[in-house]
Structure formats: structure tokens, C-alpha cells
Amino acid sequence: MVDRIFAGVLLIVTLAYAVIAFTAISAPFQYDPLGPESWPQILSLFAIACLLAILLNPDATEMGVTTRTWFRLAATIVILVAYAELYEPLGFILSTILFGAALSAMLGAGMARAVVFGVTAGVAGYLLCVTLLDLNLPEGALVQRLVEAASQEGQS
Amino acid sequence: MEALFSGLATGFAVALDPFNLFLVLAGCFAGTLIGALPGLGPINGVAILLPIAYGLGFGPESALILLAGIYYGAEYGGRISSILLNVPGDAGAVMTTLDGNPMARAGQAGRALSLSAIASFVGGTFAVILMSLFAPMLAAFAVTFSPADYVALMVFAFASLASLVGKSTVKTLLGATIGLMLATIGIDANTGVARYTFGIPDILAGIDFLIVVVGLFGMAELLSLVEQQVAGKLKALPVDKSFVRMADLAKCKWTIARSSVIGFFIGILPGTGASVASAVAYGAEKRISDRDKTFGSGDVRGLAAPEAANNAAAGGAMVPMLTLGIPGSGTTAILLGALLMFNIQPGPLLFTQRPEVAWGLIASMYIGNVALLVINLPLVGLFARMLTIPQHYLTPLIAILAFIGIYTIVGNPFDLLMITALGIFGWFLRKLDFSLAPVILGFVLGGLFEDNLRRALSISGGDWAILVTDYKSIMLYVLALLVVVAPIWLSRRARRMEGVSAADKS
Numbered sequence: 001m002v003d004r005i006f007a008g009v010l011l012i013v014t015l016a017y018a019v020i021a022f023t024a025i026s027a028p029f030q031y032d033p034l035g036p037e038s039w040p041q042i043l044s045l046f047a048i049a050c051l052l053a054i055l056l057n058p059d060a061t062e063m064g065v066t067t068r069t070w071f072r073l074a075a076t077i078v079i080l081v082a083y084a085e086l087y088e089p090l091g092f093i094l095s096t097i098l099f100g101a102a103l104s105a106m107l108g109a110g111m112a113r114a115v116v117f118g119v120t121a122g123v124a125g126y127l128l129c130v131t132l133l134d135l136n137l138p139e140g141a142l143v144q145r146l147v148e149a150a151s152q153e154g155q156s
Numbered sequence: 157m158e159a160l161f162s163g164l165a166t167g168f169a170v171a172l173d174p175f176n177l178f179l180v181l182a183g184c185f186a187g188t189l190i191g192a193l194p195g196l197g198p199i200n201g202v203a204i205l206l207p208i209a210y211g212l213g214f215g216p217e218s219a220l221i222l223l224a225g226i227y228y229g230a231e232y233g234g235r236i237s238s239i240l241l242n243v244p245g246d247a248g249a250v251m252t253t254l255d256g257n258p259m260a261r262a263g264q265a266g267r268a269l270s271l272s273a274i275a276s277f278v279g280g281t282f283a284v285i286l287m288s289l290f291a292p293m294l295a296a297f298a299v300t301f302s303p304a305d306y307v308a309l310m311v312f313a314f315a316s317l318a319s320l321v322g323k324s325t326v327k328t329l330l331g332a333t334i335g336l337m338l339a340t341i342g343i344d345a346n347t348g349v350a351r352y353t354f355g356i357p358d359i360l361a362g363i364d365f366l367i368v369v370v371g372l373f374g375m376a377e378l379l380s381l382v383e384q385q386v387a388g389k390l391k392a393l394p395v396d397k398s399f400v401r402m403a404d405l406a407k408c409k410w411t412i413a414r415s416s417v418i419g420f421f422i423g424i425l426p427g428t429g430a431s432v433a434s435a436v437a438y439g440a441e442k443r444i445s446d447r448d449k450t451f452g453s454g455d456v457r458g459l460a461a462p463e464a465a466n467n468a469a470a471g472g473a474m475v476p477m478l479t480l481g482i483p484g485s486g487t488t489a490i491l492l493g494a495l496l497m498f499n500i501q502p503g504p505l506l507f508t509q510r511p512e513v514a515w516g517l518i519a520s521m522y523i524g525n526v527a528l529l530v531i532n533l534p535l536v537g538l539f540a541r542m543l544t545i546p547q548h549y550l551t552p553l554i555a556i557l558a559f560i561g562i563y564t565i566v567g568n569p570f571d572l573l574m575i576t577a578l579g580i581f582g583w584f585l586r587k588l589d590f591s592l593a594p595v596i597l598g599f600v601l602g603g604l605f606e607d608n609l610r611r612a613l614s615i616s617g618g619d620w621a622i623l624v625t626d627y628k629s630i631m632l633y634v635l636a637l638l639v640v641v642a643p644i645w646l647s648r649r650a651r652r653m654e655g656v657s658a659a660d661k662s
């Protein structure tokens with residue numbers, strides 16, 4: 001069943017891909033006999049054949065995931081998306097502290113340990129990557145403002 | 157022969173440069189650590205660390221040496237969690253659990269670990285030696301390949317992929333096709349026509365390779381870890397003081413030799429890496445030497461065979477990657493993508509045009525193998541402690557590393573959402589028994605496949621017969637057919653033989 005649903009969704013995407021390949025893509029002038037459209041056409045036909053084979057003869061019947069696990073997975077994805085959204089606004093250190101603490105707490109670490117882990121990962125990760133390896137990580141608008149305020153105070 | 161020695165001299169000059177030497181050691185060490193972590197195998201390790209290695213701004217040969225060190229370091233480290241935890245890090249280490257874990261449970265963990273380290277070393281070194289002999293020869297032959305031959309080679313690659321990798325042939329082929337389709341996104345280099353970009357400027361140059369790799373492997377792995385989350389610690393068996401004996405080595409020497417050969421040649425086959433090699437080597441060894449039915453209950457030969465084979469396969473998989481530009485396994489597909497990011501097109505000309513990259517990598521593998529043996533024998537206790545890292549710290553750590561790596565490429569936070577979405581897609585694929593290696597292989601080879609097909613048809617003016625005129629391409633199509641038909645035929649024959657022997661008994 002799951003196999004069929006997944007293959008069905010992929011089939012819709014592939015059909016859209018095929019329609020574009022057969023109608024929309026064309027070069028104003030071309031030197032090679034195939035042009036930009038033939039290769040996607042071949043691929044789409046092949047993919048449709050594979051998908052039909054799976055639809056007719058599926059083998060995975062169940063996901064084997066319990067409701068609790070679904071919730072845990074959904075929560076993980078929510079936390080990941082939040083981490084991605086807050087990455088630049090909060091900066092690496094703050095967002096990593098929040099993310100590390102939240103995810104490890106959700107996965108079963110004690111609250112205190114989770115916070116310690118988050119703070120360690122955020123601060124140590126920033127120091128290691130920015131000062132030692134010279135990588136580019138977001139400071140975050142908040143941290144930037146604090147640093148600016150501190151430097152202005154130093155000047156006055 | 158002279159070319160071989162001068163090549164090796166060039167290579168060792170590169171690899172013995174103090175900085176590169178440091179990178180070999182660092183890569184091997186980091187790789188062993190990653191391999192030892194339960195659930196994380198070579199392919200995930202390389203995928204997560206690739207963007208960071210790229211962001212460090214090293215030269216191509218240094219970055220490749222580091223990544224290759226991580227790759228075979230992780231093949232080495234995978235045995236530690238297999239033996240002590242009975243949890244293989246990836247498919248290549250599954251066979252190691254069969255005899256390795258019973259040995260550790262019988263109080264011989266130290267013996268099992270040291271024996272497997274030696275078997276890995278022999279397998280790995282044997283593969284590098286064969287690689288330095290074979291690779292230049294294969295490259296010299298491959299220079300004569302026409303575009304039509306390349307098309308045949310691709311067909312062969314995908315045929316062996318379909319027949320040997322994954323549980324279902326159709327799903328493997330579909331996975332590879334999804335990869336090929338993903339590779340068509342972006343501007344067509346021949347005509348300048350934009351395909352499937354929908355006006356989004358971020359993907360005009362195609363979907364970034366790093367995003368696909370980190371998403372499909374790193375993030376999907378993270379979701380699997382969350383799914384299989386176990387509360388508390390896994391119980392790791394202690395490393396004791398027992399050590400490998402000369403008698404063990406004497407008993408295993410032919411096992412290791414045979415398995416190294418099997419591993420190397422299976423590794424060369426496109427797309428089939430350590431997992432197939434170790435399974436075939438274990439099966440062959442069981443048939444040859446399991447007279448007392450001791451395999452599966454802690455036989456030293458049952459431990460040595462898959463370990464020698466999977467490390468030999470790691471080396472073998474490098475051969476087609478460097479000489480033909482066709483990766484021999486999922487992990488080498490990632491290394492190939494890494495080379496492409498440095499604007500180096502692996503292929504027959506690599507050995508003449510960029511000898512410092514090709515030979516530097518080979519020389520670094522000689523050094524890396526020795527280094528791995530040296531750090532693995534005394535430090536195995538340290539690596540074994542990695543096993544006790546609770547998963548609730550490991551999982552966030554993977555995400556943090558993946559985010560750092562992806563963000564540092566261009567500093568675009570949209571990419572972070574992309575890898576999360578691809579991670580979800582990859583997790584679904586894995587749950588439904590698709591293997592992910594074909595997807596990445598298709599993605600990496602997509603451009604090459606299409607270019608050669610179009611070039612071949614340009615030469616013939618649109619006549620498809622050009623694909624089957626050369627003896628080389630015909631040979632490759634025959635091989636492709638063989639690789640698909642042979643396993644089916646062999647399994648039928650095996651079933652018939654079983655039927656006959658069962659009939660004899662009754």
C-alpha cells in the first residue's frame with residue numbers, strides 16, 4: 001500500500017516532468033541531433049515504466065512505524081525547520097544552543113544535561129569553526145548589536 | 157613499469173608533504189571515529205564532512221586526500237561497532253557481526269579486533285598495490301574510448317548496479333533514474349536552454365551536489381536514528397587483553413588472500429562497493445573452508461574474510477572512479493562529485509594531466525593503511541569508548557555538523573531548508589527499501605551520460621546505430637547482459653542443486 005502511494009506521488013511528478021520534456025523544452029537552434037529535450041524524454045519514459053512496475057507489483061506493505069515514532073519524527077522535523085529559520089536571525093551560537101538543548105531533551109537526555117550539551121555545542125562549535133578553521137558562520141543580528149554597543153561604550 | 161615508478165614518486169612527493177601527511181592521519185583518525193559510531197557508516201561520514209572539507213579552502217589534492225582518509229578510515233572503524241555492539245555501521249559491516257560478535261561474547265574481543273585490523277590492513281594494502289598497477293593501464297586503454305563506448309560503459313554501470321545493489325531491481329533502477337532526472341535540472345550546457353528551473357535563479361546552475369549529498373545521506377540518516385531511537389545506552393562488550401595469535405594468522409592467510417582478491421574485483425564493478433564484496437567473500441569462504449560448521453559461532457576465518465574484502469573493495473572502487481570517471485561505489489560517487497567541484501574531471505586523462513591528484517591519492521592510501529594499522533592496534537580501547545556516546549547527543553551533533561557544512565558554502569539559509577526536505581525524501585526512500593547509492597550515482601553521472609550520448613549522435617548525424625558499431629561497446633553491452641543474467645542463473649542453479657541434494661537425502 002505504502003509502496004503504491006509513494007509510487008503514485010512520484011508518478012504524478014514524473015508525468016509533469018515528461019509533459020515539460022515533450023512540450024516546453026526546445027532550443028531556438030541547435031547543432032546536435034538530440035537537442036536539450038531528448039534526454040529528459042528518454043528518462044521520463046524509463047522512470048514511468050519503473051513506476052508502473054512498482055504500482056503493479058508493490059512489495060513494501062507497511063511502514064512499520066508506530067504512532068509515537070511518527071510524533072517523534074514530526075517533532076524532529078519541526079525542530080530542524082525552526083533551527084534553519086533561526087540560523088541567521090539568532091546567529092550560530094544562540095540557535096545551536098536552543099537546537100541542541102531542545103533535540104537532545106526530546107530524545108531523552110535530562111533537562112540539565114541537555115542544556116549543558118547545547119551550550120557546549122554552540123560555544124565550542126563556534127570557536128572551533130570560526131577561529132580555528134576560519135569558516136563563515138552567522139553571528140546573528142542580536143550578537144552583532146551587542147558587540148556594537150560594547151564597542152561604542154568603549155569609545156565614549 | 158617506468159611510468160608506475162615515476163608516478164609513485166610524484167605521488168609520494170605529494171603525500172609526504174608535511175601538511176598532506178597530517179591530513180592523511182587526521183582523516184584516518186576522524187574516519188575511524190565515525191565508523192565506530194553505531195549507525196554511521198563511511199558514506200554518511202564522508203557526506204556530512206564533505207562540505208566542511210570543501211569550505212576549508214584546501215587544494216584539490218589535499219581535500220581529496222583528507223576525504224579518502226575518512227572513507228577508508230570509516231571502513232576500518234565499522235568493524236568496532238560490529239564486533240562489540242553487534243550493530244553494523246553500514247551494510248558493508250553486516251557480515252563482520254556474524255563471527256566477530258560471537259568471538260567478543262566469548263571473551264575474545266581483543267583478539268577479534270586485532271585480527272580484523274590485520275585482515276583490513278592486508279586487504280587494503282593489497283587493493284592499493286593492484287590499483288597502482290591496474291589504474292594506469294586501464295587509463296591508457298580508456299583514452300581510446302569514443303563517446304559511444306562511454307554510453308555503453310554507462311549502460312554497463314547501471315546494469316551492474318541494478319543486478320547487484322539493493323533488494324529490488326526495479327527500485328534500484330528507479331533510484332538511479334531519479335538521480336539522472338535531478339541532474340537534468342539547470343541550464344543545458346550545449347544550447348543554453350534552461351530546463352526545470354521554473355525561473356528560480358538559485359538552481360540555474362543545477363542543484364548543488366553538496367546539498368543533495370548532505371540531504372540524502374546526512375539528514376536521512378539523522379531521521380533514521382531518531383526513528384530507531386533506543387532509550388539509554390547500548391551495552392558494549394568490554395575490550396579485553398586478548399590479542400591475535402600467530403596460529404590465527406596462519407589459519408587465515410589463504411582466507412585473507414582470497415577475500416582480498418574477491419573484494420578488489422567486486423569493488424571495481426561500478427556501483428557495487430563494500431557491502432556486496434563482504435557478502436560474497438563471506439559466502440565463498442563459508443563454502444570453501446567451513447568443514448566443521450563453525451562459521452557463525454566465532455570462527456576467525458569468518459571474521460577475516462569480510463574485513464579483508466570490504467577494505468579491498470574500498471580500494472577497488474577507486475579504480476574506475478579515477479580512470480573512467482565512473483564511481484565504483486556510493487562513497488566514491490561522493491568523492492567524484494568532490495573532484496568535479498574542484499573543476500577536475502576524473503577520467504583517462506587524469507593520470508597525465510593531473511598526476512599530483514591521482515598519484516598523490518594513491519600514495520596517501522599506502523600511508524593511510526599503515527597509519528590505520530598503527531593507530532588501530534593500541535588505540536582500539538579509545539575508539540571503543542565512542543560506542544557509549546548516547547544517541548541523544550549524537551543525533552543533534554549530526555544536524556549541527558550538516559548545517560555548518562551547508563551554510564559555509566555560500567551562506568544561504570534557504571539551503572538549510574533544502575537539505576531538511578531532501579532528508580525527508582531520502583528517509584522515505586530508505587523506508588521503502590530503495591538504496592540511496594544509486595540515486596547519488598545517477599546524479600553524478602547524469603551530465604556525463606547525456607553529453608556522451610549527444611556527442612555520439614552528433615558524430616553519426618543522428619544515426620543510433622553508432623552506439624553498437626565499435627567492438628568495445630558491443631563487448632560492454634554483452635558484459636552488461638551477463639551481469640544481469642548471471643546472478644539469476646546462478647541462484648536458479650543453486651536452488652536446483654539444493655533440490656537434488658534434498659531429494660538424495662529423502
